[in-house]
Amino acid sequence: MEIFFPLTILLYMMSTAGYAFYLFWQKEYLHKAGYFLLLTGFICHSVILVFSTTSTGLLPVQNLHEMLSMMAWALSGIFLIIQYKYQLKVLGIFAAPLASLVMVIAAFVPWVMLEDKSTLNNFWLIIHVIPVLLGDAAFALACGSGILYLMQERSIKSKSRGFVFKRLPSLEMLDATGYASLVIGFTLLTIGLISGLVYAKTAWGRFWTWDPKEVWSGITWLIYAVLLHERITVGWRGKRSAILAIIGFMVVLFTFFGVSLLFEGHHGAFLK
Amino acid sequence: MPKLDIVLVGLNHKTAPVSVRECLAFSKEETISTLKTLQDFDHIHETFLLSTCNRVEFLMASTDIEQTVKCLKDFIAQSKNISLNKFDTSLYVHEKDEAVRHLFRVAASLDSLVVGEPQILGQIKDAYLTATEKKTSGVILNRLLHRTFFVAKRVRTETGIGDHAVSISYAAIELARKIFGDLEDKKIMLVGAGEMAELAVEHLIRHHAGDIFVANRTFENGVAMAKRFKGTPIRMEEISEYLKVADIIISSTGAPGFVIERKDVKGVMRSRKNRPIFFIDIAVPRDIDPDINKANNAYVYDIDDLKGVIEENMEDRNKEALKGERIIDEAVIHFRQWYESLDVVPTIVALREKIDDLVKLEIDKTLKGLPHLKHSDTEALSRMSDALINKIMHHPTRFLKSDRCRGNKSIYLDMTRKLFKLDD
Numbered sequence: 001m002e003i004f005f006p007l008t009i010l011l012y013m014m015s016t017a018g019y020a021f022y023l024f025w026q027k028e029y030l031h032k033a034g035y036f037l038l039l040t041g042f043i044c045h046s047v048i049l050v051f052s053t054t055s056t057g058l059l060p061v062q063n064l065h066e067m068l069s070m071m072a073w074a075l076s077g078i079f080l081i082i083q084y085k086y087q088l089k090v091l092g093i094f095a096a097p098l099a100s101l102v103m104v105i106a107a108f109v110p111w112v113m114l115e116d117k118s119t120l121n122n123f124w125l126i127i128h129v130i131p132v133l134l135g136d137a138a139f140a141l142a143c144g145s146g147i148l149y150l151m152q153e154r155s156i157k158s159k160s161r162g163f164v165f166k167r168l169p170s171l172e173m174l175d176a177t178g179y180a181s182l183v184i185g186f187t188l189l190t191i192g193l194i195s196g197l198v199y200a201k202t203a204w205g206r207f208w209t210w211d212p213k214e215v216w217s218g219i220t221w222l223i224y225a226v227l228l229h230e231r232i233t234v235g236w237r238g239k240r241s242a243i244l245a246i247i248g249f250m251v252v253l254f255t256f257f258g259v260s261l262l263f264e265g266h267h268g269a270f271l272k
Numbered sequence: 273m274p275k276l277d278i279v280l281v282g283l284n285h286k287t288a289p290v291s292v293r294e295c296l297a298f299s300k301e302e303t304i305s306t307l308k309t310l311q312d313f314d315h316i317h318e319t320f321l322l323s324t325c326n327r328v329e330f331l332m333a334s335t336d337i338e339q340t341v342k343c344l345k346d347f348i349a350q351s352k353n354i355s356l357n358k359f360d361t362s363l364y365v366h367e368k369d370e371a372v373r374h375l376f377r378v379a380a381s382l383d384s385l386v387v388g389e390p391q392i393l394g395q396i397k398d399a400y401l402t403a404t405e406k407k408t409s410g411v412i413l414n415r416l417l418h419r420t421f422f423v424a425k426r427v428r429t430e431t432g433i434g435d436h437a438v439s440i441s442y443a444a445i446e447l448a449r450k451i452f453g454d455l456e457d458k459k460i461m462l463v464g465a466g467e468m469a470e471l472a473v474e475h476l477i478r479h480h481a482g483d484i485f486v487a488n489r490t491f492e493n494g495v496a497m498a499k500r501f502k503g504t505p506i507r508m509e510e511i512s513e514y515l516k517v518a519d520i521i522i523s524s525t526g527a528p529g530f531v532i533e534r535k536d537v538k539g540v541m542r543s544r545k546n547r548p549i550f551f552i553d554i555a556v557p558r559d560i561d562p563d564i565n566k567a568n569n570a571y572v573y574d575i576d577d578l579k580g581v582i583e584e585n586m587e588d589r590n591k592e593a594l595k596g597e598r599i600i601d602e603a604v605i606h607f608r609q610w611y612e613s614l615d616v617v618p619t620i621v622a623l624r625e626k627i628d629d630l631v632k633l634e635i636d637k638t639l640k641g642l643p644h645l646k647h648s649d650t651e652a653l654s655r656m657s658d659a660l661i662n663k664i665m666h667h668p669t670r671f672l673k674s675d676r677c678r679g680n681k682s683i684y685l686d687m688t689r690k691l692f693k694l695d696d
């Protein structure tokens with residue numbers, strides 16, 4: 001079973017190479033290679049997670065190592081879906097290295113067993129953790145599309161038309177993919193937060209406890225809610241939407257890691 | 273009869289000024305009569321003539337290159353009524369491999385004024401059609417032209433030589449596609465009139481663009497043009513209102529000041545729900561306030577910006593052309609191999625090998641079913657088959673080697689190769 005972890009990292013890295021070469025040479029087979037390597041990596045990764053879940057009877061989000069691995073898995077999964085649906089090929093240059101990086105970090109994080117497992121094994125917890133992770137992965141892709149959008153918009157506005165102009169797709173496509181990622185992310189985050197509230201009620205007897213993680217999750221949710229609302233009503237799109245998607249993801253990252261490092265709370269356990 | 277050699281005489285936009293090119297251009301009728309006249313020379317066996325506004329190329333299969341070139345020059349001077357010294361320095365003469373290479377390069381559009389422009393191949397195909405109709409192209413030129421079409425196609429598909437836009441209107445479309453992705457149902461507003469602007473609109477229609485609005489200072493002219501594009505005529509005063517719906521605005525008026533200003537755009541972005549809007553300003557002096565480019569989701573390209581785009585694309589094409597040269601080098605070698613095989617000795621050798629192989633194959637098959645034969649029996653069989661091969665080869669060999677096949681020997685060589693399928 002141990003072989004699957006380095007194998008997954010290797011496949012993600014090879015996929016990264018495939019997408020990097022695609023970016024430079026724009027050959028269709030390079031993009032296909034990147035996609036299939038990532039898909040194979042994702043399947044490998046899924047094997048690890050299924051095996052871990054069935055052997056311990058717990059969702060593998062018990063420590064930082066497992067959490068990071070789960071994040072990378074969510075990212076690859078969401079990317080594969082969005083790529084399949086929207087064909088934004090260059091986005092792989094963002095997703096594949098990110099998944100590889102998270103996996104490499106996970107590999108260096110020691111595997112710690114937590115003593116108290118009782119609160120972390122619950123139906124509601126699964127319905128809380130998985131959607132939140134998938135949602136955050138979708139936000140990561142929205143951020144990636146946003147960055148690519150800003151690069152392409154800059155090259156069109158400045159009329160420089162260099163490397164970026166030729167290799168990135170149209171603004172419309174970048175914007176549409178970013179928007180789709182936002183909608184997917186927001187839906188999943190909403191599900192994750194609601195189930196989190198229900199879980200809090202069953203575990204601690206209260207829906208909301210002003211835990212820092214809860215507060216920041218609320219802020220994240222609000223940012224994306226505003227962005228989507230404005231987009232639908234007055235058409236916040238293009239540059240503004242891209243910038244907000246990037247800011248939103250910064251807040252996601254802070255909520256995920258920053259809050260756990262800076263504040264005490266009942267979400268801190270898994271970052272140990 | 274000596275072997276035919278390929279020779280090409282011509283001039284193009286690089287070697288001859290337009291004043292010379294226009295004197296030497298051949299119309300369709302002139303081409304036909306020229307082909308016939310040249311064919312009557314003893315030393316010229318096959319002829320092909322290409323005449324476009326940028327070049328005139330005579331391609332011939334000849335038994336005496338020197339004589340052919342001389343006669344051709346005299347013929348041109350005589351038929352075009354122009355003294356030889358007026359155009360002699362503009363002419364180039366390519367022989368054998370170099371002639372083949374030149375033709376390949378011309379067809380692949382590596383020798384064009386605008387490298388990669390696609391029309392030239394069609395022009396060569398037409399010229400070839402004329403030559404075949406008049407039966408002035410034979411075994412060699414037929415083969416050469418077919419190779420030419422193949423090579424040109426290969427260069428086009430395997431290199432990016434025709435990829436990027438090199439005209440103002442195409443460059444504008446390319447940009448629009450980088451903004452909107454798909455141009456389907458995008459609404460167009462044409463302000464003013466002009467060849468480039470109208471060309472751009474035509475390209476957009478080909479990309480299935482949506483409604484077209486036409487604004488013109490003279491409303492009547494606008495109505496006429498709107499009719500041409502199946503669009504809606506609008507008045508100049510209505511422009512800012514229509515900015516709410518139009519996605520691509522092409523402007524080319526003679527107005528001294530800006531026709532569309534930043535405030536016009538600022539006002540409409542909200543009702544557009546910030547959908548992108550792309551201004552193509554072909555007018556000099558400019559029609560569109562360049563400051564609009566600073567607004568969110570609005571993009572302005574003026575004529576100089578588009579020219580910059582074209583220059584960059586030209587550089588890209590020239591880079592791709594190098595790849596094309598490599599493909600052509602390869603094709604020239606291939607053609608030479610075929611051409612050399614079209615000689616008496618290689619053809620006879622190939623024919624003998626072919627028959628040898630067939631006989632051996634059948635003898636082996638037969639012997640397998642006759643295991644009781646003694647060694648001396650099988651030897652007798654093989655002697656018999658050798659004798660048979662010699663008998664079969666005797667007459668074709670003498671015929672091909674003799675001078676009895678009058679006229680173009682390559683016809684018989686080619687026929688032999690085809691009948692026995694010697695070129696695999």
